Amino acid sequence: MNKKGLLGGVGIVVVAAALIGPRFAGSQVEDTLKQHVEALNNVPAYTAQVVSFDRGWFGSTATVELGVDFSGAFPEAEQSEELSFEVVIDVQHGPVLTQFSPGLGLASLEASSKDEGLREFLDWEDETPFYHMVGSVGFSGTFSYSDSISSFTLVPNDARQQISVSRYEGSGEVSSDSFSYEGVLEGAEVLMEVQAVSVGEMKVRTEAKGDLLSIMQGGLYESEMSMQLEKVTARSPDDVDFFNVEELDVEAISAFSDDEKHMNVDMNYSMKSFMFGDTHLDNLVVKMAFNNLDAEFLRAYNQTMQTIYDQGPDEMEAATEKLVKDSLPQLLKAEPEFVVSEFSGEMEPGNFEGDLSAKLVGVAQVPDNLDDIRFWLSSLIADASLTVDKPLLKWLAEQQLLSTMRMQYPGADEAEMQKMAEQQAPMMINMYLQQGLLTETEDDYRSEFQMEGGEAMLNGQKVPLGNMM
Numbered sequence: 001m002n003k004k005g006l007l008g009g010v011g012i013v014v015v016a017a018a019l020i021g022p023r024f025a026g027s028q029v030e031d032t033l034k035q036h037v038e039a040l041n042n043v044p045a046y047t048a049q050v051v052s053f054d055r056g057w058f059g060s061t062a063t064v065e066l067g068v069d070f071s072g073a074f075p076e077a078e079q080s081e082e083l084s085f086e087v088v089i090d091v092q093h094g095p096v097l098t099q100f101s102p103g104l105g106l107a108s109l110e111a112s113s114k115d116e117g118l119r120e121f122l123d124w125e126d127e128t129p130f131y132h133m134v135g136s137v138g139f140s141g142t143f144s145y146s147d148s149i150s151s152f153t154l155v156p157n158d159a160r161q162q163i164s165v166s167r168y169e170g171s172g173e174v175s176s177d178s179f180s181y182e183g184v185l186e187g188a189e190v191l192m193e194v195q196a197v198s199v200g201e202m203k204v205r206t207e208a209k210g211d212l213l214s215i216m217q218g219g220l221y222e223s224e225m226s227m228q229l230e231k232v233t234a235r236s237p238d239d240v241d242f243f244n245v246e247e248l249d250v251e252a253i254s255a256f257s258d259d260e261k262h263m264n265v266d267m268n269y270s271m272k273s274f275m276f277g278d279t280h281l282d283n284l285v286v287k288m289a290f291n292n293l294d295a296e297f298l299r300a301y302n303q304t305m306q307t308i309y310d311q312g313p314d315e316m317e318a319a320t321e322k323l324v325k326d327s328l329p330q331l332l333k334a335e336p337e338f339v340v341s342e343f344s345g346e347m348e349p350g351n352f353e354g355d356l357s358a359k360l361v362g363v364a365q366v367p368d369n370l371d372d373i374r375f376w377l378s379s380l381i382a383d384a385s386l387t388v389d390k391p392l393l394k395w396l397a398e399q400q401l402l403s404t405m406r407m408q409y410p411g412a413d414e415a416e417m418q419k420m421a422e423q424q425a426p427m428m429i430n431m432y433l434q435q436g437l438l439t440e441t442e443d444d445y446r447s448e449f450q451m452e453g454g455e456a457m458l459n460g461q462k463v464p465l466g467n468m469m
Contacts, residue, residue, distance in 0.1 A: 036213065037064065043216045045309065051086060059099075060091045083121060086114040087131075094137075101136035101144075108136040109145075124152035146171040151186075162191045170204075180207045195242060200230030218302035220263065220295055226251045247272035256295070262334055263298060265290045284345040291337040297327045325370075332363040332379075350389025350444075358382040377465060378454040385448045393445050397425035436461050 047067035112129035135145025170183025210221035344353040
């Protein structure tokens with residue numbers, strides 16, 4: 001989905017939720033709305049202001065100007081990446097609701113964006129709001145809503161390309177301590193002179209514990225987020241596929257430790273198939289985890305990113321380096337860990353699988369020289385393994401040899417180089433076996449690596465680290 005539309009929609013939800021919350025009834029509605037708009041102004045990339053507010057006995061209407069500035073995210077853009085538009089929010093007061101979302105509750109609402117400021121960038125159906133939302137607040141205070149973004153095309157700066165995005169629909173719930181949302185984008189297409197990229201259906205889902213506004217301001221929270229992408233294809237003008245991806249799934253799960261001093265983050269990826277040229281990869285799975293991350297460091301990182309969002313690359317790099325240097329002792333004291341519990345896939349010649357765990361332990365003091373490799377190796381505990389089917393490793397060796405030959409002998413006969421690669425690949429693998437880099441079974445080649453206390457073991461043999469130390 002278009003990033004500008006998505007972030008704009010988030011801002012509308014925040015403003016709307018502020019307007020109709022049960023504790024914002026009566027004369028406090030306008031003041032509270034202004035407070036939330038001011039808070040939204042402190043969120044990187046957002047600007048907001050109340051243009052008008054009309055409060056009646058049975059309902060209220062607010063017009064809010066919402067801006068999203070992408071110059072920090074796209075500092076090299078040739079033109080302004082700022083998007084500004086007005087949102088009109090109509091609210092009916094409960095308990096009997098006959099408009100927008102009929103039923104019983106505290107309030108119902110309808111919100112839609114005005115065309116002004118949007119059609120400069122986007123083109124969509126006339127007499128239809130670009131963004132539209134309806135929702136209601138129940139007696140428990142939970143805000144339930146559904147929203148949509150019209151199908152649109154980006155107004156091109158370059159006539160040689162066109163970007164079209166299909167309709168998007170979603171629904172969510174916001175309460176005082178949690179929110180959830182799921183949405184579906186029907187698809188998108190990018191047309192250029194040399195290729196066309198089409199994106200199939202995309203589904204997004206998120207569930208989070210925490211106040212939505214606090215989260216947008218950089219607070220830490222537990223969450224589960226996922227994205228499912230049906231298909232991505234890039235093809236040439238004569239319909240020859242450059243690459244193709246099918247059924248890409250991404251999942252991110254973050255959770256606090258029992259004492260809430262640390263956070264664990266799981267990142268899981270899977271892909272049914274991937275094709276690029278002559279390379280075909282099926283059933284790719286990568287499961288990663290970042291464990292024991294210091295919560296105070298993460299909060300400081302979020303706050304720093306908000307502060308330096310619109311600064312130049314040099315300033316951002318300097319601020320990040322200072323944050324890491326100042327926070328490193330506390331970060332390492334938590335003994336952070338990186339784990340790849342599964343890394344597997346299938347190719348025509350065979351399959352592969354592997355795993356990895358790496359953890360920094362026992363760090364009492366950080367050295368002045370952070371480039372001291374002896375310090376890092378002595379604090380590292382690592383365990384990794386990789387298994388590759390024999391036909392697949394032979395094919396990979398052939399591809400490596402072919403790549404080297406093509407650079408060394410440009411214009412050489414491809415068939416002759418292929419023949420040489422097939423002859424030399426077994427010798428290369430045998431060399432790795434003799435050097436102890438690989439072990440073999442009847443069906444596959446394997447490699448196992450462990451490290452602890454500054455000593456490394458590769459396939460059961462001690463590895464000298466003198467040159468590295």
